Amino acid sequence: MTRETSLPPDTSVFDCALIIGCGLIGGSIGHGLIRHRVSSQVVGYDANTAHAHIALQRGLIEATVTSLDTALANADLIVLAVPVGRTEQLVVELGRSARPEAVIVDTGSVKQAFTQQCAQLLPANLKSRVVPCHPIAGHVQAGPEHADAGLMEGRPMIMTPEQEVDTEVLRRVARMWRKIGFNTLTMSAQEHDAMYADLSHMPHVLAFTLMHHIHDRGMCPDTLNAFAGNAFRDMTHHAGRNSRMWRDIFYANRAEISRSLADFRRSLVEIENLINSEDQERLEQMLAQLQQARMSTW
Ligand SMILES: NC(=O)c1ccc[n+]([C@@H]2O[C@H](COP(=O)([O-])OP(=O)(O)OC[C@H]3O[C@@H](n4cnc5c(N)ncnc54)[C@H](O)[C@@H]3O)[C@@H](O)[C@H]2O)c1
Numbered sequence: 415m416t417r418e419t420s421l422p423p424d425t426s427v428f429d430c431a432l433i434i435g436c437g438l439i440g441g442s443i444g445h446g447l448i449r450h451r452v453s454s455q456v457v458g459y460d461a462n463t464a465h466a467h468i469a470l471q472r473g474l475i476e477a478t479v480t481s482l483d484t485a486l487a488n489a490d491l492i493v494l495a496v497p498v499g500r501t502e503q504l505v506v507e508l509g510r511s512a513r514p515e516a517v518i519v520d521t522g523s524v525k526q527a528f529t530q531q532c533a534q535l536l537p538a539n540l541k542s543r544v545v546p547c548h549p550i551a552g553h554v555q556a557g558p559e560h561a562d563a564g565l566m567e568g569r570p571m572i573m574t575p576e577q578e579v580d581t582e583v584l585r586r587v588a589r590m591w592r593k594i595g596f597n598t599l600t601m602s603a604q605e606h607d608a609m610y611a612d613l614s615h616m617p618h619v620l621a622f623t624l625m626h627h628i629h630d631r632g633m634c635p636d637t638l639n640a641f642a643g644n645a646f647r648d649m650t651h652h653a654g655r656n657s658r659m660w661r662d663i664f665y666a667n668r669a670e671i672s673r674s675l676a677d678f679r680r681s682l683v684e685i686e687n688l689i690n691s692e693d694q695e696r697l698e699q700m701l702a703q704l705q706q707a708r709m710s711t712w
Pocket of ligand 1: 434437459462522558
């Protein structure tokens, strides 16, 4: 179950925040840390140096670093904001070079895989300093060009701490997220991955599958452009960007996504059976119920 994290008032800040991965999410968080003065210094490292430079030019970080080991040894806050398929190697590097008193968070869209990597690869003293997190914020565009602290205003930040996390580290992380605009919530990594398989990952599979289906039907971009209505455009919107990020998410959460797709297939068959039945009133009732559920949510 999720619950609001209650926090005692505190104004503590970090000395040196290191953002690893200065793209949409890392850049937005760096921007938020600078804007709300949550860290005296915010530095950024990115495997793609062009991204780090764009982040610097846009004021999302205050300096770029080229040596990850040195940057890890200097940082008291470390934010991982890379595709979920890239965290494993970075966890190894954290174990080698992070300061024992550093606070470590990630931002990946899948939580159990990262939690397992930390359990297996970090030394005991650092395991209690990690808070796995997932911002429910962002948009389809990737990269630092689209990053902005405003993306996080009023959005949920889900934290999935393990039992062994240091309570003060958890409090500090929650305070930091709230200072830059997030509402913090906690749940287990398992609950998170099941919930977001249903709410985000499986629906993204459907968006990509719609494009796959229409491609298989032989419809080329010109045909879609000329004939597709807004509904098709809306429903495939999220197949339009960052396929690398989605590849990693689908693979990392494949067990829950498969479970979610199996549930979805059952719903699809139920609706298909109603469409094919003579009982059009039952179909209308079902559609009206679903319309009502949608309207009472947004
Ligand atoms: N985009 C969203 O809406 C969204 C929302 C919530 C969570 N997330 C999660 O946030 C994370 C980052 O996603 P994003 O949208 O910012 O993607 P992005 O592509 O905009 O940024 C990722 C950045 O990481 C860099 N990078 C990749 N491998 C690296 C490595 N080994 N070391 C250093 N830098 C590396 C890339 O060059 C890129 O600049 C992902 O794990 C994603 O699941 C994304």
